[in-house]
Amino acid sequence: xxxxxxxxxxxxxxxxxxxxxxxxxxxxxxxxxxxxxxxxxxxxxxxxxxxxxxxxxxxxxxxxxxxxxxxxxxxxxxxxxxxxxxxxxxxxxxxxxxxxxxxxxxxxxxxxxxxxxxxxxxxxxxxxxxxxxxxxxxxxxxxxxxxxxxxxxxxxxxxxxxxxxxxxxxxxxxxxxxxxxxxxxxxxxxxxxxxxxxxxxxxxxxxxxxxxxxxxxxxxxxxxxxxxxxxxxxxxxxxxxxxxxxxxxxxxxxxxxxxxxxxxxxxxxxxxxxxxxxxxxxxxxxxxxxxxxxxxxxxxxxxxxxxxxxxxxxxxxxxxxxxxxxxxxxxxxxxxxxxxxxxxxxxxxxxx
Amino acid sequence: xxxxxxxxxxxxxxxxxxxxxxxxxxxxxxxxxxxxxxxxxxxxxxxxxxxxxxxxxxxxxxxxxxxxxxxxxxxxxxxxxxxxxxxxxxxxxxxxxxxxxxxxxxxxxxxxxxxxxxxxxxxxxxxxxxxxxxxxxxxxxxxxxxxxxxxxxxxxxxxxxxxxxxxxxxxxxxxxxxxxxxxxxxxxxxxxxxxxxxxxxxxxxxxxxxxxxxxxxxxxxxxxxxxxxxxxxxxxxxxxxxxxxxxxxxxxxxxxxxxxxxxxxxxxxxxxxxxxxxxxxxxxxxxxxxxxxxxxxxxxxxxxxxxxxxxxxxxxxxxxxxxxxxxxxxxxxxxxxxxxxxxxxxxxxxxx
DNA sequence: ATGAAGATTTGAACCGATTCAAAATCTATC
DNA sequence: GATAGATTTTGAATCGGTTCAAATCTTCAT
Numbered sequence: 001x002x003x004x005x006x007x008x009x010x011x012x013x014x015x016x017x018x019x020x021x022x023x024x025x026x027x028x029x030x031x032x033x034x035x036x037x038x039x040x041x042x043x044x045x046x047x048x049x050x051x052x053x054x055x056x057x058x059x060x061x062x063x064x065x066x067x068x069x070x071x072x073x074x075x076x077x078x079x080x081x082x083x084x085x086x087x088x089x090x091x092x093x094x095x096x097x098x099x100x101x102x103x104x105x106x107x108x109x110x111x112x113x114x115x116x117x118x119x120x121x122x123x124x125x126x127x128x129x130x131x132x133x134x135x136x137x138x139x140x141x142x143x144x145x146x147x148x149x150x151x152x153x154x155x156x157x158x159x160x161x162x163x164x165x166x167x168x169x170x171x172x173x174x175x176x177x178x179x180x181x182x183x184x185x186x187x188x189x190x191x192x193x194x195x196x197x198x199x200x201x202x203x204x205x206x207x208x209x210x211x212x213x214x215x216x217x218x219x220x221x222x223x224x225x226x227x228x229x230x231x232x233x234x235x236x237x238x239x240x241x242x243x244x245x246x247x248x249x250x251x252x253x254x255x256x257x258x259x260x261x262x263x264x265x266x267x268x269x270x271x272x273x274x275x276x277x278x279x280x281x282x283x284x285x286x287x288x289x290x291x292x293x294x295x296x297x298x299x300x301x302x303x304x305x306x307x308x309x310x311x312x313x314x315x316x317x318x319x320x321x322x323x324x325x326x327x328x329x330x331x332x333x334x335x336x337x338x339x340x341x342x343x344x345x346x347x348x349x350x351x352x
Numbered sequence: 353x354x355x356x357x358x359x360x361x362x363x364x365x366x367x368x369x370x371x372x373x374x375x376x377x378x379x380x381x382x383x384x385x386x387x388x389x390x391x392x393x394x395x396x397x398x399x400x401x402x403x404x405x406x407x408x409x410x411x412x413x414x415x416x417x418x419x420x421x422x423x424x425x426x427x428x429x430x431x432x433x434x435x436x437x438x439x440x441x442x443x444x445x446x447x448x449x450x451x452x453x454x455x456x457x458x459x460x461x462x463x464x465x466x467x468x469x470x471x472x473x474x475x476x477x478x479x480x481x482x483x484x485x486x487x488x489x490x491x492x493x494x495x496x497x498x499x500x501x502x503x504x505x506x507x508x509x510x511x512x513x514x515x516x517x518x519x520x521x522x523x524x525x526x527x528x529x530x531x532x533x534x535x536x537x538x539x540x541x542x543x544x545x546x547x548x549x550x551x552x553x554x555x556x557x558x559x560x561x562x563x564x565x566x567x568x569x570x571x572x573x574x575x576x577x578x579x580x581x582x583x584x585x586x587x588x589x590x591x592x593x594x595x596x597x598x599x600x601x602x603x604x605x606x607x608x609x610x611x612x613x614x615x616x617x618x619x620x621x622x623x624x625x626x627x628x629x630x631x632x633x634x635x636x637x638x639x640x641x642x643x644x645x646x647x648x649x650x651x652x653x654x655x656x657x658x659x660x661x662x663x664x665x666x667x668x669x670x671x672x673x674x675x676x677x678x679x680x681x682x683x684x685x686x687x688x689x690x691x692x693x694x695x696x697x698x699x700x701x702x703x704x
Numbered sequence: 705a706t707g708a709a710g711a712t713t714t715g716a717a718c719c720g721a722t723t724c725a726a727a728a729t730c731t732a733t734c
Numbered sequence: 735g736a737t738a739g740a741t742t743t744t745g746a747a748t749c750g751g752t753t754c755a756a757a758t759c760t761t762c763a764t
Contacts, residue, residue, distance in 0.1 A: 024723095052720075052721060053719095054721095056722085057722075059719085061722070
């Protein structure tokens, strides 16, 4: 029954028209006389031909109408990591509107990632650079397709990037707490280049933090110093953005004679882990301790209590990124967008 | 700087070999003498040629090494819906292992979906049929690529499907509660063909529920009747799988003289909304009311308290589905997998 | 030196469409 | 009825590779 394979040429012959006309019936129907068009479609139906095959079309046309989103992580990252999910959700929204497809590109080891990036059938890439951004950019660059990096952690201004104002965001977070009356702070950091865990001095932090995290640290310090709180008096603990390292940091912090009344977390993930630890250890949030996160992931809104955080303009980021790829209108310079402080239930005045 | 475009033919000429040899250098290097291979690669580097372009390769070779996952929903569905996310996470895991890419295919209106399905560059499809399964299958069928339907709601045995034993799962959930001593039940349903919201009689439920939901209802009733509780005494409320319709159902239920002490929810999503409503309205879970969900999404494990639920073997489902597509070894018959009762903190004996 | 077997390389066909200049056909105008 | 102009249709080139039978080159025993 199945005729092996019906291709456009077969259809054309069967319908008694040239291949060119047959092609137009599908791709530019307005060019072909209605009568002919209907006949060809009729024959197509009989033959079980369902429109031109993408592989051929694409070869000729050059565009796939899909964009790739890449990260150096297992594929499941896109569905499990809160930030990645939030970004993807917004990208998905923009793609829906423009009818663009999404291909997920990733791998743990570089060998495979290189292959995957090279073989992905897409018109361009959005790079999630939270981990291994440099490698990712390097591999993608080779492909010679438009790409844009998100959360990229490197000064190289030749790389098209959409970022956020980390310093201003962090400053806003710290200012919010200090204005509520807090004076005892602690910072939970991520992004030590050596995955350092535990207390660090400000100098160590400046030296070993990746630029995103360093900017956030600088923002915290800056706002606090405006109120006379010097960085030397604000303990900083490195974490690996996972529960166990956050737990360890908090155990140390709350074993000191003057534990913090306010916690500045460099990610919502960390902040949520912190709130969990506090709840488990009998500290009320925000009664005993206030917590501020960073990123503005959806989970922050649904937590109990809601997490006060610095929200990234993800929708705007997604819109610009997708547009940049599809229109091949990459920003000549790196773009930096503003962030907003979202106040929820996890922050309040300190117990007097 | 950019030489317009370097293609395999250019490289071949520049390196002084035939195009066939140049091709082999990349696709089947073992066929070409090392000396030649290195020279060609060297020239490739000079010319900035980064391996064969996928579009051409694919046209000839026929395989894309990617699979499409499709649903009649906006693209964001894959990242937001708990069940979809759980399924995707598992599919991603399998794909990671086999080096397969994932393309997301979806659209709200059928017109666009048809186009997207036809133009997706994939070797086959996994269909998430929670909504509009029939249409999805019909459109995919036309594409004449291997596909397999998940959560498909139709008897048509000619369609390759991996499903679960809904009746047995529901029965296990009900049995668990009844064995704890509960006697006052309520069922929160989804999947009314007309999106009905509010109380329904068993007859109405049987008539208007889609098959997945009907099977679950039958399972509940069957287990309860073994303990002498007749279906007429178990109120059933339709919901739209969203918070507002769940809230409405619970308000009605708990306004009755004999409110339920145990809730059977047809999805974890509903169950979690229910727990939220109960908390907001001063009912302790499981102290005052026990709740059982269905599906076994990750959120069920992290909720406070943990949600007792019927877990689908998602890993197994994902593994079989991906294998089926990649090996083009579709199950000749529809497969049905077993489910397991996972007991967590949301169920306990009723207050005596 | 000769010839068979094995290793490399070549060349041309092919994958399945789109595209566009040129040819063919139809319409309108005088 | 002839002709310019508009509308359709055709045919061949092209996109960027892969593949495979045939041609060429090596190697080595005879």
